[in-house]
Each structure stands twice: as structure tokens, then as C-alpha cells.
Amino acid sequence: MTGLTGSGAEPLRDEDPRRIGPIPLLGRLGAGGMGRVYLGVHEGRYAAVKQVLPSVAGEDQDFLRRFGHELDNLSRLPDEATAPLLAGDRNARPPWFATAYVPGITLREAVDLHGPLPREALWLLLREAADGLAAVHALDMVHRDLKPSNVMLTQDGLTLIDFGVARAADQSQLTRTGMVVGTPAYMSPEQASGKRASSGAVDVFALGSVIAYAASGRPPFGDESGHAVLYRIVHEEPDLGPLRELDPELADVVASCLDKDHEGRPTAAELARTAAGRGASGTPLWPAVVGERLAERAAFAARTPDPQDLPPTLGPTEAAGKEGEEPAGEKKAGEEKKREEPPARKERRRRMLPVVVPVVAVVTGGTLAFQLLPYVTDSGNAAGGPTPSASVSVSADVTPSATAGSVKPSPSGSPSASKKPKDDDAKGREKDSGSGDTGSGTGSGAGAGSGDGGGTEDGGSDTRPGSGSGDTDTGGDGGGGSGSGGSGGGAPGGGGTLRNGSSGRCLTGSGSQGYGNVSMGDCSSAAAQWSLQGASGGTYRIVHTSTGACLSAYGSMHIGKCGVDDAQEWRLGSGGTVLLAKTGRCLEHSRPSGMIMVRVCEGTATQNWTRT
Incomplete structure (x- = not known):
């Protein structure tokens, strides 16, 4: 076992691979019904490596195709809204991808550590989360599965994770076989009643439930995973008593988020403006016990991985790995690497807007967080599906992680001397x-x-x-x-x-x-x-x-x-x-x-x- 103290990872199990693609693995960050996330080392720095389960990759090709399309959607996000993609191979079976390891703990873990958060932290939570959602909604994109385990607190603020893949599951065999996409306690009335949820209003409703949870330790419509909570979401009023006792003004804001009519809810941008200037702004941002855990994550991330801790380079036979793994070190048609992260982003990465494969079926409580950066790969295989890239920041509910033209498209009408094609x-x-x-x-x-x-x-x-x-x-x-x-x-x-x-x-x-x-x-x-x-x-x-x-x-x-x-x-x-x-x-x-x-x-x- 390598030094995993402070990482949020647990030692690898016997059934876990020791390497995925060219990336050696050190520990397991999380696991869920769709895949596993590992702590690895890529080019001298820690990485979160996500591998889809072979059973998922092999049994639902429709999901994988739509999943890839949803990953492509994230290519429109601004650079500051994403964690850097380090490597990936969506053509592998099972597919995998890796992103930089981001230190942090989920809101769920923070409430487990501290209990309900204080007033200042709640306003900070609203401000930061609404700000992140506003950037996403401005691009006509929706999270769809916002919940405490998808909100990661960091020393700089917070990051939203698990963004967008719910839409892939929503149109795949998963829903056609009767599964519910999302987490019932944080669904909007639109989702709970089986309607397509395509606007940012579903995220605003979920954010209201998340704030209520952070103030009381319990979601406002109950924490069951069955039909009872869905009924209350559609027909009954939320329980905001603990929040109203703490801060009546914030309770009114949250109540507006939980309006049954999606047109009656504020937008994320309006929420961000409402919360501007409220909440903690100096350091520490979070309660002491939460700050201590965040400091552990940050200290781990600051350490340089020791080459002696890494698994040995695999030989030709070993490189094939376990069932479904791709040979290490081979860059295939679908394998990609993202550009290096600029220094400014290394100093402060305020938000990652990830993608997740969250499928909560009837009584399933855990979802595995994928943070994915989409793209189409430089692939000669024209028959392949959309080739997304992904950035993984994991957060399992039970084991949170730190983490057409004939065109020269040379325009017509601007000076030529400054920028000539090189060929x-x-x-x-x-x-x-x-x-x-x-x-x-x-x-x-x-x-x-x-x-x-x-x-x-x-x-x-x-x-x-x-x-x-x-x-x-x-x-x-x-x-x-x-x-x-x-x-x-x-x-x-x-x-x-x-x-x-x-x-x-x-x-x-x-x-x-x-x-x-x-x-x-x-x-x-x-x-x-x-x-x-x-x-x-x-x-x-x-x-x-x-x-x-x-x-x-x-x-x-x-x-x-x-x-x-x-x-x-x-x-x-x-x-x-x-x-x-x-x-x-x-x-x-x-x-x-x-x-x-x-x-x-x-x-x-x-x-x-x-x-x-």
C-alpha cells in the first residue's frame, strides 16, 4: 500500500486493476452501479481515473452512444469551469478516462462531520453553487442530478460534480426498462412526475433542496428513495422549519426555489445575485472540522507521487490486463489527452462542472460521480460514436472522493500579412x-x-x-x-x-x-x-x-x-x-x-x- 493518507482513497482490492491504459493506480476513490474511480498517477501528478464497468459497456450500446454525445456537450463549458482532462480511451472496452485529482469533500460528508452548517456557510453554499449553475445554464445545459454528494467543498469554495450524463441514461435502455434517473429526494416535480426535464429550473429546485439539507441534515421532502418522497415533491410543501429558525430570509429564498411551478422559480443567475455579498468570504470558509479535512486533501495533493510507490511497467503479456482492459501505453484511435492546465488554473480551480452517470433505481442510494469533459477525438475510425473526453471527479454517495463548407475558413476581409497559413x-x-x-x-x-x-x-x-x-x-x-x-x-x-x-x-x-x-x-x-x-x-x-x-x-x-x-x-x-x-x-x-x-x-x- 502506498501512502494514501489524506487522499480520500482506500487501498486497491484484489479484483481491482493495477493499471488502466498507461496510468498506474494507487487506490480506489469510489464505486457505484456504473463504474469505479481510482486514484492514479499521470505524468507525475495525481489523477482520478474512471473505468465504466464491463457489464455496462457491453450491455447497453445505446446508453454508451448517448453518453458520448452528452460528454461532447461539455466541450462548450469555459475552461475555468472544468477540471483538466489528462487522458482517456472511450473506444476501449470498458472505456476509461482520467482527470486531475481535485482535493475536496462532498457536502454530504461535510454534514456528516459537522452536522448542519451555520448561516454564513449556507449563504456561501448558495452563492457558489448558483454561480456555477448560472454559467452552465447560460450555455443551455442542465445538471439534472444536483444533490449533496455532487457538491464538493474545497478550500477555495466549492465545485459542482457529476454533470450531464443523466440525460444519456434518461434516453437509453436504462429508463426503457423502468429505472428512474436521478436521486428521488432531490428531484423536481417535473422529474418526479415523469416529464422531460430540459430547463435549468430543475437544477434550481434541486439547489433549494440541497440548501435545506445543509441546514438540517435532511432533505425537505424526506430522504426515502421510493414513491412516497416523489408524491410529496409533487403534491406537498417542503419542511423548511430548521432553516426558517436559523435564517428567515434564506428560508424565503429557498422556498422560491422549491415552487411547484417551474416558471415561478428564480434563475440560477438571480440566485447568485441575491446571495452576492452574503456568507463567508475570508478564510476559513467552512467550519473548523470541515476545514481540517480539506487541509488533509490539499496536503496530499501537494505531494509529488513517489515513483517507488507505482506499480512496475507492464510487459507485453501483462499489458493486456484483466478482462476489458486495454494494453498499457498504447495510444489508440479513440485515446486522447487534454492540453496542459494553465498555471493560473493550477493555482485556483474554483469549479468543475462534471458529468455523472447517476442512476438511482427504486431503492438504490449510491451514484458514482463522473466528471467528464466532452470532445470528438482525432480518430480515423469514422464508424465510431461521438468521442468524448472526460474529466473525472468522483463522488460515490457512500465513499466520497476528493475529488459543412467549401470554405477555407480563412476569413475574407482582414489583413493577410499578420496570419498566413503555414502550409x-x-x-x-x-x-x-x-x-x-x-x-x-x-x-x-x-x-x-x-x-x-x-x-x-x-x-x-x-x-x-x-x-x-x-x-x-x-x-x-x-x-x-x-x-x-x-x-x-x-x-x-x-x-x-x-x-x-x-x-x-x-x-x-x-x-x-x-x-x-x-x-x-x-x-x-x-x-x-x-x-x-x-x-x-x-x-x-x-x-x-x-x-x-x-x-x-x-x-x-x-x-x-x-x-x-x-x-x-x-x-x-x-x-x-x-x-x-x-x-x-x-x-x-x-x-x-x-x-x-x-x-x-x-x-x-x-x-x-x-x-x-
Whole structure:
């Protein structure tokens, strides 16, 4: 046994693997009906490694597909809202993923240690949790299983865990066989009555129940797991007596969260504003006994793993591992690594908004917390499902853990000299129709501008393709003036590929007109052909030639039926970027993780796309 003191992990059992993929394991952080979470070491730092149970991975392919899609949804979350993904392999059987170990204890464990929390801590809890939910709801995403074991207290505040996978279970064989997704005592009336719960109001209701629990040690409608508590949630009033005695004002706020009518509840953003300036703000944030436990977690996380404590590197035979494990050290098509965490985030990671596989069936009390960061992998396997990445922060209820277009998407209308595609072919195309140093002629394709595209730098008038006049000649160094959006030739509807400036690989699609996956692959394949289709307001749809489906960032990067949502509308930006019109964020092939996502535009090669 290695030194696990303060980690929140227990020693590995005989049936546990000693290594998952390339990651050696030190202990077990949690276990539940869907999988197990282990403490491991990845590249010199502690990691939480989640492995789905073989029985789950093998018996419900529909769940796994939807699970992957829900993981992709989280790619829209801002960086500060997630724990860094370290590695993963969703194509393994069973699939696994790893994230940085985050020190902390769940609210459930904190109440077990201290009893009901004091007034200042309750306001802090409301403020921090509402702030985190507001960021999620702003992206049209919902937690769906908020409860004390999914709220992790840290020395900096708190983190929400177990985000989003309930939606995958909600549409899989799990519910079709009669299981209830969620935890009954913290369900909203919508969920308790069997309705689809798609708005943030379900999270606000759950947050009200969580605050009431923290104030009394008992959820406001009772803590049973059967139909009785569901009936009370739908038909009866909550028991807020202990909270009202402690703080009548806070009790009124919680009562508004527990309104039976979802339209009568405040939003998470409104709750965050209400709680602003309330609660603990200095140190310590939490009661002393809770702070002591948090200090233990932090002290453990600060230690460097001792190489002598790690299991030996597996040989070729051993590497196959137990049933369902993938050979260690092999980076397969579906295996990913996320970018290194910036120093600022290492100093203070206030929130992780994770995904969980929470399935509470009738009397099941425990759920296993998955914190997942979604993405589509750099995979040559076009037949695979959406390839999510995941960040795991575990919290078992009983064992909480610390934790479409023919587009060069080089925009038309911004200066070319500052950001040229690095590949020679792109440079040649950029210069094929230039004539003059400062001309502002128009192109005949989608881009009616000179220079690099419809950017806002050095003369570009806006982000629409073809609207700017750059500091180059007519389609000169910035992007051929006769092309589509400055892409150097061809009408917008013509076929072409989108090659990434960092990986050199091309965006590919697979599936059907109704739904399919996107990945990065061979630029010469038919799956890499796309065309542009005009949409509203000078935007474009990027249409996959083979399937006729459109590139969409709705929830996750995928292809789907064209015209169904505004997450299929794109603009061409400066520096070879492709921007989602509704958010202004850039399409990116993130390295080294292999994720295809939409992120804040940074002008990096990973966000540069060239028509080839």
C-alpha cells in the first residue's frame, strides 16, 4: 500500500486493476452501479481515473452512444469551469478516462462531520453553487442530478460534480426498462412526475433542496428513495422549519426555489445575485472540522507521487490486463489527452462542472460521480460514436472522493500579412489573384473582400465573409479574391476539404443526414468533403457532401439535419478561423487531445482551417 493518507482513497482490492491504459493506480476513490474511480498517477501528478464497468459497456450500446454525445456537450463549458482532462480511451472496452485529482469533500460528508452548517456557510453554499449553475445554464445545459454528494467543498469554495450524463441514461435502455434517473429526494416535480426535464429550473429546485439539507441534515421532502418522497415533491410543501429558525430570509429564498411551478422559480443567475455579498468570504470558509479535512486533501495533493510507490511497467503479456482492459501505453484511435492546465488554473480551480452517470433505481442510494469533459477525438475510425473526453471527479454517495463548407475558413476581409497559413499550398492560393498593395477589390465568391476574410483587424469591417477590405491587394496575401470567402477559388457551393493548420489533417464526417459524428482524418477521403451553403445574415452552413448533413455545435460537435438550429450557422473570421455565429467562438482541433470543439478564439494554428 502506498501512502494514501489524506487522499480520500482506500487501498486497491484484489479484483481491482493495477493499471488502466498507461496510468498506474494507487487506490480506489469510489464505486457505484456504473463504474469505479481510482486514484492514479499521470505524468507525475495525481489523477482520478474512471473505468465504466464491463457489464455496462457491453450491455447497453445505446446508453454508451448517448453518453458520448452528452460528454461532447461539455466541450462548450469555459475552461475555468472544468477540471483538466489528462487522458482517456472511450473506444476501449470498458472505456476509461482520467482527470486531475481535485482535493475536496462532498457536502454530504461535510454534514456528516459537522452536522448542519451555520448561516454564513449556507449563504456561501448558495452563492457558489448558483454561480456555477448560472454559467452552465447560460450555455443551455442542465445538471439534472444536483444533490449533496455532487457538491464538493474545497478550500477555495466549492465545485459542482457529476454533470450531464443523466440525460444519456434518461434516453437509453436504462429508463426503457423502468429505472428512474436521478436521486428521488432531490428531484423536481417535473422529474418526479415523469416529464422531460430540459430547463435549468430543475437544477434550481434541486439547489433549494440541497440548501435545506445543509441546514438540517435532511432533505425537505424526506430522504426515502421510493414513491412516497416523489408524491410529496409533487403534491406537498417542503419542511423548511430548521432553516426558517436559523435564517428567515434564506428560508424565503429557498422556498422560491422549491415552487411547484417551474416558471415561478428564480434563475440560477438571480440566485447568485441575491446571495452576492452574503456568507463567508475570508478564510476559513467552512467550519473548523470541515476545514481540517480539506487541509488533509490539499496536503496530499501537494505531494509529488513517489515513483517507488507505482506499480512496475507492464510487459507485453501483462499489458493486456484483466478482462476489458486495454494494453498499457498504447495510444489508440479513440485515446486522447487534454492540453496542459494553465498555471493560473493550477493555482485556483474554483469549479468543475462534471458529468455523472447517476442512476438511482427504486431503492438504490449510491451514484458514482463522473466528471467528464466532452470532445470528438482525432480518430480515423469514422464508424465510431461521438468521442468524448472526460474529466473525472468522483463522488460515490457512500465513499466520497476528493475529488459543412467549401470554405477555407480563412476569413475574407482582414489583413493577410499578420496570419498566413503555414502550409505552402495555402500560401500559393493566397497569392493567386493579388494586384496591388492597398486595393480593396471584391471577390466573386462568398467573400467579397480583399485580404484574409471578413475579420475586424486592420480594415476588416465585421466577421461576415466578404465584407472587409484589408491592407493587401484584391485577394492578395490575405486570400484569393475570387474564392469563397477568400478561400482561393471555387464558388461557395463547391466541394472541398478543411485542413487544420496544426495537425495537417482534415475535418471528416460520418453517419446520416439525420445525425452523424465528426472527427479528423485523411484529407483524400470522401468523408473529408464539405461545401458551403448560404444561411441567414451573411452566415453559412458547412454541409457534409456525402451525407448532406450540416456541421453543428448544438450541444456537441456533430453533423445533423440542416436548418434545425442556429448552431449550424458559421462565419469566416481572421487568421483562417471558422466562427460559430451565435457565440463568436472558433472551431478548433485541439492538440494534443485531438478534440474538435468550439473555443474562445486565440489565433493559434489549432484554429486555422484551410480549404485544400
